[in-house]
């Protein structure tokens with residue numbers, strides 16, 4: 001799998017200062033609206049569109065179980081895997097995060113014509 005790695009924070013300190021624990025944020029990268037969330041377990045990125053009815057997951061809340069809860073009908077999703085933990089809708093797309101010396105990056109899958 002080939003990814004475009006896009007820098008979202010200059011370093012971990014910037015990430016900690018700008019991405020509050022349990023307070024997800026929305027970012028747009030290459031036309032993808034992405035919800036980035038930080039929990040005690042780590043930092044995760046999922047599509048900022050609930051697969052149930054399209055609400056913005058970045059307006060939801062994180063739980064201590066590492067889930068993000070949709071603000072509209074309150075269906076929870078595992079931030080690591082994107083799996084629905086309610087079983088009431090489809091899973092949400094996840095994006096990989098990587099930490100490098102020069103920043104924190106989110107990976108966007110390259111399209112076949114970009115390979």
Ligand code: FES
Pocket residue numbers: 050051052053054055070071072073074075
């Ligand atoms: S829109 Fe997210 S749970 Fe219904």
